[in-house]
Amino acid sequence: MSLRHAILGIVSARPMTGYELIRTFANSVAYTWAAGQAQIYPELHKMEHEGFLTAQAASRGASEKRVYSITAAGGEELRRWVEATTRYPAERDVARLRATYLELAPATSRTFFEQHLAHYTALLEKLELRRLSVEQRSGPLLQARLATRPAAEHAAIIAFKAHGVAGQIERTKAEIAWAQAGIELVDRLAAG
Amino acid sequence: MSLRHAILGIVSARPMTGYELIRTFANSVAYTWAAGQAQIYPELHKMEHEGFLTAQAASRGASEKRVYSITAAGGEELRRWVEATTRYPAERDVARLRATYLELAPATSRTFFEQHLAHYTALLEKLELRRLSVEQRSGPLLQARLATRPAAEHAAIIAFKAHGVAGQIERTKAEIAWAQAGIELVDRLAAG
DNA sequence: GGAAGCATGTAAAAGGTTACATGATTGC
DNA sequence: GCAATCATGTAACCTTTTACATGCTTCC
Numbered sequence: 001m002s003l004r005h006a007i008l009g010i011v012s013a014r015p016m017t018g019y020e021l022i023r024t025f026a027n028s029v030a031y032t033w034a035a036g037q038a039q040i041y042p043e044l045h046k047m048e049h050e051g052f053l054t055a056q057a058a059s060r061g062a063s064e065k066r067v068y069s070i071t072a073a074g075g076e077e078l079r080r081w082v083e084a085t086t087r088y089p090a091e092r093d094v095a096r097l098r099a100t101y102l103e104l105a106p107a108t109s110r111t112f113f114e115q116h117l118a119h120y121t122a123l124l125e126k127l128e129l130r131r132l133s134v135e136q137r138s139g140p141l142l143q144a145r146l147a148t149r150p151a152a153e154h155a156a157i158i159a160f161k162a163h164g165v166a167g168q169i170e171r172t173k174a175e176i177a178w179a180q181a182g183i184e185l186v187d188r189l190a191a192g
Numbered sequence: 193m194s195l196r197h198a199i200l201g202i203v204s205a206r207p208m209t210g211y212e213l214i215r216t217f218a219n220s221v222a223y224t225w226a227a228g229q230a231q232i233y234p235e236l237h238k239m240e241h242e243g244f245l246t247a248q249a250a251s252r253g254a255s256e257k258r259v260y261s262i263t264a265a266g267g268e269e270l271r272r273w274v275e276a277t278t279r280y281p282a283e284r285d286v287a288r289l290r291a292t293y294l295e296l297a298p299a300t301s302r303t304f305f306e307q308h309l310a311h312y313t314a315l316l317e318k319l320e321l322r323r324l325s326v327e328q329r330s331g332p333l334l335q336a337r338l339a340t341r342p343a344a345e346h347a348a349i350i351a352f353k354a355h356g357v358a359g360q361i362e363r364t365k366a367e368i369a370w371a372q373a374g375i376e377l378v379d380r381l382a383a384g
Numbered sequence: 385g386g387a388a389g390c391a392t393g394t395a396a397a398a399g400g401t402t403a404c405a406t407g408a409t410t411g412c
Numbered sequence: 413g414c415a416a417t418c419a420t421g422t423a424a425c426c427t428t429t430t431a432c433a434t435g436c437t438t439c440c
Contacts, residue, residue, distance in 0.1 A: 001426080001427080002284075002286050002289055003427080003428095005289065005290075006289055009289070009292065009293050017390090017391070017392090018391075018392065018393090019389095019390060019391050019392075020390095020391095022391095023390095030282070030283065031283050032283060032284075032285050032288050032289045032292065033283070033284055033285065033286075033289050034282030034283055034284060035428085036428085036429075036430090037392085037393085038393090038394080038395095038428085038429075038430080038431085039427080039428065039429085041392065041393055041394090042393085042394085045393095060390080060391075060436075060437080061436065061437060062435095062436065062437090063391075063392095063435075063436055063437090064391095065390085065391060065392085066391090066392085078293065078296065079296045079297065081290070082290055082293045082294060082296045082297045082300075083296075083297040083299070083300045085307065086286060086287050086290060086304070086307060086308070086311075087286070088286075088287065088311055089284075089286065090222070090226030090400090090401095091222065091223050091224060091225070091226055092194075092224075092225055092226060092281075092400095093224050093225065093360075094194050094225075094278060094279070094280075094281065095278050095280065096224050096356050096359060096360060097194055097197065097198055097201070097224045097225050098197075098273070098274055098278060099352060099355065099356045099359070100201065100224065100352060100353055100356045101201050101270065101274045101352070102274060102348075102352040103345060103348040103349045103352050104270065104271045104274045104275075105271065105274045105275040106348075107275070108274075108275045109352075112278070115277065115278060116278070119278075119280055153295060155381070156294075156295040156298075156381050157295045159377055159381060160291060160292060160293070160294040160295050160301075160377075161292055163291065163370075163373070163374060163377055164288050164291045164292045166370070166373075167288060167291070167366075167367075167370040168285075168288060170366045170369065170370060171363060171366050171367070171370075173366075174359075174362045174363050174365075174366045175359075175363070177362065178355075178358070178359040178362060178363075181355070181358075182355060185351055185352075185355055189347070189348050189351060193398080193399075195399080195400090209418090209419070209420095210419075210420070210421095211417095211418060211419050211420075212418095212419095214419095215418095227400085228400080228401070228402090229420085229421085230400085230401070230402075230403090230421090230422085230423095231399080231400065231401085233420065233421055233422090234421085234422085237421095252408075252409080252418080252419075253408065253409060254408065254409090255407075255408055255409090255419075255420095256419095257418085257419060257420085258419095258420085282428090282429095385440105386439105386440090387438100387439090387440085388437100388438085388439085388440100389436105389437085389438080389439100390435100390436075390437070390438090391434100391435085391436075391437095392433100392434085392435090393432105393433080393434080394431100394432080394433080395430100395431085395432080395433105396429100396430085396431085396432100397428100397429080397430080397431100398427100398428080398429070398430095399426105399427080399428075399429090400425100400426080400427075400428095401424100401425080401426075401427095402423100402424085402425080402426095403422100403423085403424085403425100404421105404422080404423080404424100405420100405421080405422080405423105406419100406420085406421085407418100407419085407420090408417100408418075408419075409416100409417080409418070409419095410415100410416085410417075410418090411414105411415090411416085411417100412413100412414085412415085412416100
């Protein structure tokens with residue numbers, strides 16, 4: 001149940017609407033914890049109901065929008081969750097499972113690794129940009145977060161976020177290397 | 193929906209009972225596609241109903257057990273799935289999400305990385321054993337699989353399975369390196 | 385006037401986890 | 413006789429995905 005903690009983490013930087021939150025999930029957070037709008041709106045309601053968020057109605061022409069802020073209880077819950085022990089989820093890796101049975105598909109085995117390579121190459125590019133934006137402290141959400149915290153904490157905030165992205169980058173590079181080695185393997189097997 | 197393909201992959205090596213399948217999921221397959229018994233038994237019934245598996249009742253003293261075999265349609269479905277394009281699932285990484293907010297938990301941030309290290313070190317050990325067992329073609333299930341396929345295919349079967357495990361090992365090593373760098377980071381921040 | 389983006393939701397289905405529940409067999 | 417292992421299942425719940433649904437606002 002980390003969706004709510006991902007939400008708390010974002011809203012702890014600054015108050016925002018559900019829509020803004022959804023866009024944030026589609027961008028920066030997407031590489032760590034993906035969530036779609038069908039999950040986010042109901043969760044916001046639940047979290048408001050449980051006292052982790054408060055919503056203020058803001059006018060938007062004729063209609064209204066709801067701006068969510070984190071409450072003291074919400075901040076407490078986020079901290080409690082960060083301090084708790086990680087429960088590592090069971091491994092579930094479709095690509096690797098398919099790769100295990102690639103002898104059944106000699107015609108498409110090379111394509112499999114080419115697509116794996118393409119997928120993670122594209123991801124790597126986005127992650128490198130993200131790393132830059134964290135290290136340079138550009139990115140409006142990070143700036144908003146820093147503005148709420150004392151300057152003495154800034155180094156740690158940046159360091160942990162950059163370290164997180166760095167970990168994703170290394171994992172992604174491992175996938176790229178695996179795909180490249182896979183292509184070589186397929187060619188070697190084809191050569192006989 | 194890869195559970196059924198994981199099942200088809202295992203049963204394609206040799207017929208077995210649900211219980212044996214569950215044990216296989218708890219061991220070798222666990223690192224690629226985890227599944228518990230509450231998922232497996234109902235899925236077996238569904239797959240039998242849909243014609244991907246057939247069950248023969250075998251006696252077991254007073255009671256009976258059901259031995260599942262893969263059908264032609266099941267083999268075809270497995271091949272079709274291996275040939276199909278991978279749909280990469282959305283990223284969802286609890287540990288990395290927590291790491292992002294570690295500035296909120298200065299007291300436990302070192303422990304977080306220590307546990308990450310311990311978790312992946314233990315996993316690495318199991319994966320290294322698994323790699324050995326694949327490369328040496330020990331492991332009764334792999335031997336059963338090889339026995340069903342012509343000798344000319346054996347090299348490819350072993351190569352793809354070993355390559356899969358090698359990929360998991362590299363990913364795991366990346367996590368270990370990340371945890372070690374995290375510990376150093378925490379110590380550096382604490383030293384000021 | 386129309387397109388892009390802002391904004392908020394729901395319903396149904398699929399997939400996965402946790403806990404409960406039962407009984408036979410094998411080996412000590 | 414008892415413990416471990418073999419063997420099979422169900423129920424409730426939680427999480428996630430896919431698809432549907434609606435309407436306002438801003439900019440061109």
